[in-house]
Amino acid sequence: MPQDMPPTGGYAQVQYKRNIPARGFKPAYYMIGMHVIMAYGFYNELAREKMWSRLHLTPLLQAEEDRDQVRRHYADKAREKELLGTDAKVYNSDRFIRPTFAYTPANLTQ
Secondary structure, three states: OOOOOOOOOOOOOOOOOOOOOOOOOOHHHHHHHHHHHHHHHHHHHHHHHHHHHHHHHHHHHHHHHHHHHHHHHHHHHHHHHHHHOOOOOOOOOOOOOOOOOOOOOOOOOO
8 A cells, every 4th residue: 555645845834823913013112212201301300400400599699799799899999099099989979889881882873
């Protein structure tokens, strides 16, 4: 009796894997999205901290500027006294007034 042989070209492959379609995005896309959202949140938090730090530092910086202005004022008065020999009154009062420097353009109504 002749032995059975496989058909010419072989048997068809046995499908042992399940063909389930992948749902959603690849995990790498989720990681990228998570990092983008976190970076945006960190940026907003940093901007908020920067704003609040400037608000809290403003009085300190203003006091430092006032102290410097007063020191310069008294140095100018001492220099005037040294140069003129007397404490000449140049202004109408002894009260300290912050110097203002304003740019005044030339007469534009020509």
